[in-house]
Amino acid sequence: MLTSIILAAGEGTRMKSKLPKVLHKICNKPMVNYVIEAAHKANLNKNILIVGHGGDKVREAVKNENVEIVKQPIGEEFPYGTGYAVMQAKDHIKENSYVIILYGDTPLITSETLTKLIEFHKSGGYNATVLTAEFEDPTGYGRIIRDENGNVTEIVEHKDATDKQKEIREINSGIYCFDGKYLKSVLDKLDNNNAQGEYYITDAIKILNEEGCKIGGYKIEDKVEIAGVNSKVQLAEAEAVMRRRINEKLLMNGAIMIDPSSTYIDSDVKIGKDTVIYPGVIIEGNTEIGEECVIGHNSRIVDSKIGDRVNIQSSTIIESEVDNDTNIGPYAYLRPNSKIGKSVKIGDFVEVKNSTIGDKSKASHLAYIGDAEVGKNVNIGCGVVFVNYDGKVKHKTIVEDNAFVGSNSNLVAPVIVRENGYVAAGSTITEEVKSGALSIARARQFNKEGWVEKKNLQREEKK
Incomplete structure (x- = not known):
């Protein structure tokens, strides 16, 4: 069995935030979720998350991540330290398992590294393995001391290191792989007889060495993977x-x-081949974009599905669907639950909300389409408003196939424009428009001759 113990109980005071440290987001996802994801991808089939400060918030954030939550007691009467945190998972450690110790504030660790660490541990016959890295300036880090065979004999903290030991550039990442049997045994032997009064998992390596166990050190090439996040600067x-x-x-x-460098895309986004993303684009959540699309500058797409060959220019799309060969924008706004068909035109300053728009329909500019069902090959003119709210309830408008809604018209829901129905420009429609009919709902024009002169309202050019 492969098990991970992920430590996420720290308060994170250096973050200067009310939010638990491990819940600060990277690419719109809590950093602890990246660690859990790496463990899953490395086939660690049992994952234990140790929570403490802000535990309820952490629990809520990872509720869909298939982890077991263990709460670490916190307060002045309880000790601290990484060793104490690992102790909380003791009952979950199987003697015939391999256990990796991870941290909820190291979101850059990859599943590939975890897999290689496990393979190195197994193939070398080690009882414990330390994940290490080499730094040009290792100041502040614990140094890895190896014997002539390359086995790790000791981890010396920087403050305790001799001048010669300080020249060593290989450091302890704090990530370990243990045989479950030895980890479970050594946890009972940790003590907090140190200046900080804390239990350290580092001491487990020292104890196992003293007992004649074989300790390995697996050095990674990309040291950025072990970077911890302890401040807003490191978060950025x-x-x-x-x-x-x-x-x-x-x-x-x-x-x-x-x-x-100027494109912001979340980790779960999928984008098809030959789709072009321009600068300033933000794509978030579970968004999927097809092939050969163009996503123009300063567009934002959230939790949406975009088909193939779609052109989106400087527009916002949230929780919606856009089918193939459709053009959106510039400056269009698709609000949640908008479903746009094939070869549709949603033009500049058009807003769509909770509506379906059929294939080959057009709303080219300055329209609001809310709570509507629009058929195929429909023309929505400039300035058209789907009047969906009566002050208490939202109502639905239906515009059937091949209908035409003239500019500056109001469709007051609930109302239906039947197939091939026409609405004259400037009309306010409150009743059904029959199939093939032209509906005109506006006052007849009346011109009063000489009215301007009579009212003395002539406009003269200012000198």
Whole structure:
């Protein structure tokens, strides 16, 4: 069995925030969720999350992540330290398992590294393995001491290191792989006889060495993976790394980005081949975009599904669907539950909400379409408003296939415009428009001759 114990109980005072540290978001996802995801992808089939400060909020954030929650007691009467946190999971550790110790504030760790760590641990016959990295400036980190065979004999903290030991650049990441049997045994032997009065999992390595166990050290090449997030500055740095990873993965899979450095895409987004993403684009949540699309500058798409060959220019789309060969924008706004068909035109300053619009229909500019069912090949003129709210209740408007709604018209819901019905420009429609009929709902024009002169309202050019 492969098990992870993910430590996420810390208060995170350096974050200067009311939010638990591990819930601060990177690319719109709590950082602890990245650690859990890496564990799942590395086939760690049992994952224990140790929570403490803000535990209820953490529990809510990971409720769909298939982890077991263990609460660490917190308060002045309880000790602290990584060793104490791991102790809380003791009852979940099986003697015949491999256990990896992870941290909820190291979101850049990858499943590939965890898999290699486990393989190194198994193949070397180690009882415990330390994940290490080499830093040009290792100041502040615990140094890895190895014997002539390359096995780890000791981890020396920076403050306790000799001058010669301080020259060592290989450091302890704090991530470990243990045989379950040895981890479970050594947890009973940890003590907090130190200046901080805390239990440290680092001491487990020292104890196992003294007992003659074999300790390995697996060095990773990309040290950024072990970077912890303890401040808003480090949060921003981790965000930059994660965005680069996401964008590179999408580019490798066939997307095109004009300027990846100014493109913001969440980790769960899918983008098809030859889709072009312009600068300033933000794509969030569970969004899926098809092939050969163009997503113009400053567009924002959230939790939406976009078909193939769709052109979106400087527009916002939220929780909606857009089918193939459709043009959106510029400056269009698709609000939640909008479903746009094939070869549709939703033009500039058109807002759609909770509506379906059939294939080949057009709303080219300055219209509001709310709570509506619009058929195929319908023309919605400039300035048309679907009047859906009576002050208490939202009502539905139906416009059937091949209908024509003239500019500056109001469709007062609930109302139906039947197939091939026409609405004259400037009309306010409150009753059904029959199939094939022209509906005119406006006052007859009446001109009063000489009215301007009579009222002395002539406009003269100012000198």
